Amino acid sequence: MANSLRVIFTLFLHLLMITPFIIHGVSGHYALNIGFYSELCPQAESITKRVINEVIAIAPSLSGPLLRMFFHDCFVRGCDASILLNSPIKQAEKDATxxxxxxxxQIIDRVxxxxxxxxxxxxxxxxxxxLVARDAVAAVGGPHWEVETGRxxxxxSSLNEALTTLPSSSLNINSLITMFxxxxxxxxxxxxLSAxxxxxxxxxxxxxxxxxxxxxxxxxxDPTLDSEYMDxxxxxCxxxxxxxxxEMDPGSFRTFDEHYYELVSKRRGLFRSDAALLDNPETKAYVETHRYGNREAFFRDFGVSMVNMGRIEVLTGNFGEVRKICSKVNSL
Incomplete structure (x- = not known):
């Protein structure tokens, strides 16, 4: 009996020692979720959508850059808006080549x-x-998906990290797969996402x-580029x-559609990274499947992959901050 009580007491002390660390870990990380702002700012998504629709109605060519910004943000330090930070000595991510x-x-600032x-x-x-990436895509005929929030x-923000972690448009398929x-x-x-x-x-x-x-x-x-398109x-150039x-998608560069896969299948992708999709059985199969259409399936897949990308190395809970001005941290 005494031995049993001693074991129980020892376990109790052990739990007391590790509990603070367990609580600290839980308090720091919370999962992203749909509707994170439903109580604190229920109009957050509708305000964002309104601003983006106004912008794209006047300047549809901004849809691509706003989508690209999300990609460039997430691949460097995760989806933490570090791409927006300014550096007085030009050493932030946005200063990388x-x-x-x-x-x-300026559109992000407007939102x-x-x-x-x-x-x-x-x-x-x-x-x-x-949210802006989603709304910019939807505004030019692309899919709408539920964006997880809570980041x-x-x-x-580091120039050097941007140089080493952003996938280049000149990479081969093995390098692209590894980086992803x-x-x-x-x-x-x-x-x-290449689409x-x-x-x-x-x-x-x-x-x-x-x-x-x-x-x-x-x-x-480049022998992988269609000769007529090259001419x-x-x-x-x-x-x-x-x-x-x-134009990256000639004749369709202001409309989000699956035409990209037709171009790639004909060896008319603009970048080496586009052509590289034909060098792997799995990626090539997807290109060939969607070269003749199947918009519904592609749109659904694009939304899923955007959600997946939006989860990269996010800061949640007590980590990071909510900046008052997107181009600088709150302490400055």
């Missing part, structure tokens, strides 16, 4: 201002970026090496000419 062509920061007027200090910039904003897997994303997420290239434009500098110096040995063109691109803009 891959992010210099990002547009739409934030509207939400701060309605619900001061409640809605995080990280959630705004996620908090990070306080660190490191973020908890699948082969399917890769091929589905974000169905909207928006790109500078010649992002793919010009495919046209003139794909091989460092003899300066030949058309060369008329826009001359070897030593200006860095002009080119």
């Amino acid at each position: 891959p992010n210099l062509t990002l547009r739409g920061f 934030k201002d509207a939400l701060e007027q309605a619900c001061p200090g409640i809605v995080s910039c990280a959630d705004i970026v996620a 908090r904003d990070g306080i660190i 897997q490191q973020k908890g994303l699948t082969h399917k997420d890769l091929v589905v 974000g290239h169905t909207i928006g434009i790109s500078h010649c500098s992002s793919f010009i090496n495919r046209l003139y110096n794909f091989s460092v040995i003899d300066n030949t063109s 058309k691109l060369k008329t826009r 001359t070897k030593d000419g200006p860095n002009v803009l080119v």
